[in-house]
Amino acid sequence: xxxxxxxxxxxxxxxxxxxxxxxxxxxxxxxxxxxxxxxxxxxxxxxxxxxxxxxxxxxxxxxxxxxxxxxxxxxxxxxxxxxxxxxxxxxxxxxxxxxxxxxxxxxxxxxxxxxxxxxxxxxxxxxxxxxxxxxxxxxxxxxxxxxxxxxxxxxxxxxxxxxxxxxxxxxxxxxxxxxxxxxxxxxxxxxxxxxxxxxxxxxxxxxxxxxxxxxxxxxxxxxxxxxxxxxxxxxxxxxxxxxxxxxxxxxxxxxxxxxxxxxxxxxxxxxxxxxxxxxxxxxxxxxxxxxxxxxxxxxxxxxxxxxxxxxxxxxxxxxxxxxxxxxxxxxxxxxxxx
Amino acid sequence: xxxxxxxxxxxxxxxxxxxxxxxxxxxxxxxxxxxxxxxxxxxxxxxxxxxxxxxxxxxxxxxxxxxxxxxxxxxxxxxxxxxxxxxxxxxxxxxxxxxxxxxxxxxxxxxxxxxxxxxxxxxxxxxxxxxxxxxxxxxxxxxxxxxxxxxxxxxxxxxxxxxxxxxxxxxxxxxxxxxxxxxxxxxxxxxxxxxxxxxxxxxxxxxxxxxxxxxxxxxxxxxxxxxxxxxxxxxxxxxxxxxxxxxxxxxxxxxxxxxxxxxxxxxxxxxxxxxxxxxxxxxxxxxxxxxxxxxxxxxxxxxxxxxxxxxxxxxxxxxxxxxxxxxxxxxxxxxxxxxxxxxxxxxxxxxxxxxxxxxxx
Numbered sequence: 001x002x003x004x005x006x007x008x009x010x011x012x013x014x015x016x017x018x019x020x021x022x023x024x025x026x027x028x029x030x031x032x033x034x035x036x037x038x039x040x041x042x043x044x045x046x047x048x049x050x051x052x053x054x055x056x057x058x059x060x061x062x063x064x065x066x067x068x069x070x071x072x073x074x075x076x077x078x079x080x081x082x083x084x085x086x087x088x089x090x091x092x093x094x095x096x097x098x099x100x101x102x103x104x105x106x107x108x109x110x111x112x113x114x115x116x117x118x119x120x121x122x123x124x125x126x127x128x129x130x131x132x133x134x135x136x137x138x139x140x141x142x143x144x145x146x147x148x149x150x151x152x153x154x155x156x157x158x159x160x161x162x163x164x165x166x167x168x169x170x171x172x173x174x175x176x177x178x179x180x181x182x183x184x185x186x187x188x189x190x191x192x193x194x195x196x197x198x199x200x201x202x203x204x205x206x207x208x209x210x211x212x213x214x215x216x217x218x219x220x221x222x223x224x225x226x227x228x229x230x231x232x233x234x235x236x237x238x239x240x241x242x243x244x245x246x247x248x249x250x251x252x253x254x255x256x257x258x259x260x261x262x263x264x265x266x267x268x269x270x271x272x273x274x275x276x277x278x279x280x281x282x283x284x285x286x287x288x289x290x291x292x293x294x295x296x297x298x299x300x301x302x303x304x305x306x307x308x309x310x311x312x313x314x315x316x317x318x319x320x321x322x323x324x325x326x327x328x329x330x331x332x333x334x335x336x337x338x
Numbered sequence: 339x340x341x342x343x344x345x346x347x348x349x350x351x352x353x354x355x356x357x358x359x360x361x362x363x364x365x366x367x368x369x370x371x372x373x374x375x376x377x378x379x380x381x382x383x384x385x386x387x388x389x390x391x392x393x394x395x396x397x398x399x400x401x402x403x404x405x406x407x408x409x410x411x412x413x414x415x416x417x418x419x420x421x422x423x424x425x426x427x428x429x430x431x432x433x434x435x436x437x438x439x440x441x442x443x444x445x446x447x448x449x450x451x452x453x454x455x456x457x458x459x460x461x462x463x464x465x466x467x468x469x470x471x472x473x474x475x476x477x478x479x480x481x482x483x484x485x486x487x488x489x490x491x492x493x494x495x496x497x498x499x500x501x502x503x504x505x506x507x508x509x510x511x512x513x514x515x516x517x518x519x520x521x522x523x524x525x526x527x528x529x530x531x532x533x534x535x536x537x538x539x540x541x542x543x544x545x546x547x548x549x550x551x552x553x554x555x556x557x558x559x560x561x562x563x564x565x566x567x568x569x570x571x572x573x574x575x576x577x578x579x580x581x582x583x584x585x586x587x588x589x590x591x592x593x594x595x596x597x598x599x600x601x602x603x604x605x606x607x608x609x610x611x612x613x614x615x616x617x618x619x620x621x622x623x624x625x626x627x628x629x630x631x632x633x634x635x636x637x638x639x640x641x642x643x644x645x646x647x648x649x650x651x652x653x654x655x656x657x658x659x660x661x662x663x664x665x666x667x668x669x670x671x672x673x674x675x676x677x678x679x680x681x682x683x684x685x686x687x688x689x690x691x692x693x694x695x696x697x698x699x
Binding site: 256260262322 | 339340342343346347348351352355380381382383384385386387454458560674675676686694695696697
């Protein structure tokens with residue numbers, strides 16, 4: 001029987017094993033002139049101006065899931081954080097923390113997927129690092145990515161900029177990623193096609209900014225805590241109220257069904273390829289049309305509006321015709337028991 | 339979503355709200371017994387649609403909320419023993435006992451796994467033969483037959499490292515105890531849909547007769563709840579106090595006889611402590627002697643002792659519908675879903691959690 005090749009503590013030592021990992025796995029997939037220098041830090045040319053800088057760590061379990069994996073998520077997630085400030089991503093860093101015993105084939109699969117995501121987004125990894133922790137001290141693979149992006153002059157996107165009257169556009173269906181992970185973790189196989197929505201949104205954002213400069217006030221990708229939590233943060237930051245229309249919020253039927261079974265509210269589920277755009281009402285129609293013409297925003301919809309009501313309050317008009325408060329997520333969403 | 343969205347559609351809801359308004363001819367106090375009802379009423383914004391004069395109060399029908407501090411302490415005791423892995427439903431994770439919660443026990447080294455079904459706990463036991471897997475079981479009649487089936491399955495598969503810590507409770511004795519309180523002044527009960535699928539609508543007949551109380555079994559969608567409220571209002575108007583079933587698509591008069599048999603084959607009634615309500619005769623379900631090798635309390639020699647409820651916490655009175663969450667000095671300050679003091683805040687279906695999440699304006 002052939003032994004499965006696995007990560008050893010040596011691979012994080014900085015010695016020969018580390019070099020082999022870089023030469024055999026990382027460089028062939030991720031190479032570009034800056035990364036290939038293998039210096040202590042990357043030197044990147046940028047035009048003068050405002051830079052956006054962000055970092056995020058990825059610890060998703062399971063690491064492979066329908067629609068994506070931890071590698072793709074780590075690239076798209078950080079690109080999206082840059083995009084949500086209106087920045088054009090320039091480059092990324094990639095830090096890996098591997099658990100001793102992690103299968104080398106799985107590592108290759110993750111790196112290949114990172115390669116795919118970088119190519120698709122046209123954003124390179126220019127610097128990286130790998131550490132290995134003893135078995136049991138980590139869980140397979142953790143990834144940190146940081147990203148640098150360039151913000152064009154005149155672009156000012158911020159949670160603080162939402163104004164009464166703004167239309168709230170959601171770029172597509174809600175909850176796909178969160179429910180996919182939860183149902184995988186619960187070991188529940190559901191009919192239908194639950195898939196993570198992991199996707200880079202920088203091109204969508206750039207086209208929106210080009211089409212209606214100044215009309216896009218706030219962008220936010222509703223990841224952990226979902227749409228409900230993101231909108232509460234915006235309402236708080238901008239000191240405005242928000243009104244949502246439940247019937248207008250796109251939720252795929254299979255996601256809605258899985259939520260019913262697991263006792264989840266899709267408003268609180270994580271998304272990894274969606275953005276909320278709060279835009280001037282007179283441009284909302286045109287921006288919505290533009291978003292729908294692009295693959296990233298094919299199912300975009302206006303889901304509500306910003307109002308002058310009590311600062312920080314998010315209200316939902318329910319399908320049944322009632323109204324209720326939508327609060328931030330408190331604690332992990334846990335399944336119901338009866 | 340087909341067969342669900344229809345029950346949430348404004349075009350069916352509006353006429354029902356009108357009919358409810360027309361039917362009510364005096365102030366009514368209705369208790370929704372079940373936590374899932376409480377949550378559904380909030381989640382769909384039904385409170386904002388209720389006609390004036392109709393007061394909905396939340397009852398003791400969330401199994402996590404009525405689990406006593408002593409029972410939680412017992413769970414933590416078992417979870418902290420060497421060679422033990424406990425399996426729980428997620429809602430139990432953060433429920434405070436008299437010192438700490440299972441979440442804290444886990445941070446100190448206890449092995450706590452969240453499962454979606456008791457049978458998953460049995461699978462865990464089979465996968466980890468060197469450890470004892472204990473299913474810490476809370477639940478009403480909806481859960482008990484599943485646990486009974488799991489114990490029978492464990493016996494069939496001859497799994498010796500699987501036990502159940504049963505704090506199961508059954509609804510009718512608790513409702514009787516509750517309705518004996520004259521200060522409650524109820525006009526009707528919105529009876530729990532899920533529990534009723536097992537025990538049947540007939541189970542409420544003694545309550546209707548003894549306390550002259552309308553009892554209507556209701557489903558959990560907005561249309562279901564409104565239809566049941568209309569029936570309750572109609573009974574009040576006509577001076578009737580009867581059992582009616584407004585959830586015919588899931589509940590029948592006698593209930594699920596097979597599940598009832600399963601439950602009684604494996605479990606037997608015992609006196610049981612309810613948080614906020616005290617000890618109620620024959621309201622718990624303990625594992626029968628015949629299956630004692632699956633009984634964690636016996637295998638680990640656990641003795642539950644009465645422990646006082648947290649100071650200032652009004653959960654006891656809130657569970658009885660005597661106080662509202664807003665009356666509690668801890669609500670929203672010291673007691674929030676992230677740092678719950680009382681059980682009504684910690685379960686996602688607890689009254690305080692519902693008010694905290696959906697009710698504050």
